[in-house]
Amino acid sequence: MSDSRPHLLFSFGTLMDPKVQKALFGQVVPSRPASLAGYATRPLKITDPDVIAASGLDVHLILERKLGGVVEGAVLHLTDRELAAADAYEVDDYTRRRVVLSSGESAWAYLDANPLRPAARIVIVGDSIAYGRCDPQGGWAARLAAAHIAENETAHRVFNLTIPGSTLAGVSEQTPALLAPRLPDTILLAAGINDSAVPLSTPDADGLVNLTDGLAALAATAHAHNARLVVLGPVWLDEERTGDYEGLRFTENRALALRESLRTWCEDNHIDFVDMWEPLRKKPDLLTDGIHPTPAGHQALYQHLAAGRRTEGSA
Missing domain, CATH: 3.10.490.10 (Gamma-glutamyl cyclotransferase-like)
Structure with missing residues (x-):
């Protein structure tokens, strides 16, 4: 040809x-x-x-x-x-x-156009927010799993493989070995906020510099399994309450830079991007420590994802 x-x-x-x-x-x-x-x-x-x-x-x-x-x-x-x-x-x-x-x-x-609507077997990879930290009900991921499986108990599956503290580089390294037995058709990537943090011990380090390397590796992994990669953007954080969290400093400007980097890379590479910023923006009562959502915050994030699954006129 x-x-x-x-x-x-x-x-x-x-x-x-x-x-x-x-x-x-x-x-x-x-x-x-x-x-x-x-x-x-x-x-x-x-x-x-x-x-x-x-x-x-x-x-x-x-x-x-x-x-x-x-x-x-x-x-x-x-x-x-x-x-x-x-x-x-x-x-x-x-x-x-x-x-x-x-x-x-x-x-x-x-x-x-809605990546979750046609999904059957979903794998979630990411950090402590997707893991559901600070929510005994398992966070937005557990709510998504319950609703998704209830739609079709025979065919629908959700596997939450998230690890608190993960970076994109860590997720890209750990994920390939975990996918084969789960037969995923959709991979939700909910990581990156740790990449945006500034380590107090090495304040000049910039985890956002090599962000696209992890994204490209995960996209290649998803494609090898004929699975659709869906990148979830960061949630809003309350900088006034985050302080110095476990040796890291989180700021709104860095989170916004992460959000824009993810969005731009996804647009350039024909990868799905779901913006998770707005559901919690300027709602500090929905965050336990300025970073992790409360149960109500996780419910708001789940409703944001679920709303995108419904489109008028679909059969």
């Missing part, structure tokens, strides 16, 4: 239709049969009149995770311009992410 068509896009719906391809790309593009393991499809109601006009359908398909499932489709070979046209065609319910085809090839695919 010519270098002028550098992008592989897995299509399982209307993009395989020659009529749609001619409308979007001006021609029928090179393609070949392909399949995607670990997925199934469900219908999605479409309301965008331009998309309906191009496809002739007001119900499209969207992917969801299913252990043992296989979706048949085709790999399209696209130019930069054609990939941009495909992005513009897909409605806001979809987002473009990397998947591993049954052949072992890496390709783009349009997935549910």
Whole structure:
């Protein structure tokens, strides 16, 4: 295949239709049969009149995770311009992410824009906040697990592998060996606040400098398991109450720098980013020590995540 068509896009719906391809790309593009393991499809109601006009359908398909499932489709070979046209065609319910085809090839695919809605087997990695420290009920992660498993006790699983005190570098080193027996399709990364802290013993050290190394390693690990990496941003912290915490100094400015670094890296690398800052912002009563949420704070964080799982018009 010519270098002028550098992008592989897995299509399982209307993009395989020659009529749609001619409308979007001006021609029928090179393609070949392909399949995607670990997925199934469900219908999605479409309301965008331009998309309906191009496809002739007001119900499209969207992917969801299913252990043992296989979706048949085709790999399209696209130019930069054609990939941009495909992005513009897909409605806001979809987002473009990397998947591993049954052949072992890496390709783009349009997935549910809400990364938790199609998930089945979720692994959570991160630090003491995701671990649920200061909350006897297990924090937002335990609430998410209870709700997720209740939706489908047969197929849904949540594994909380968080370790208090973890940095992104530590998580990226520890995670690969833990994933295989859990068969994850979605990895929630909730770490980084410890990277933003300034060690009192070495105040010139900057854990944010090498932040992207850990993120890149975790993204590669997730992709190797055909799992979707979802990066959760830091929660708001009350700098007036954190003080010098276990030899570390936490500040709001550093947490904001972490938040922006994570968001930018995710945007640049087509990785999902969920902003966790707002639910607790300027609500010091929802933090026990300025850093760790109270049970009510964890409930607010869980509700923030859960609200994102519901989208009008989904089937």
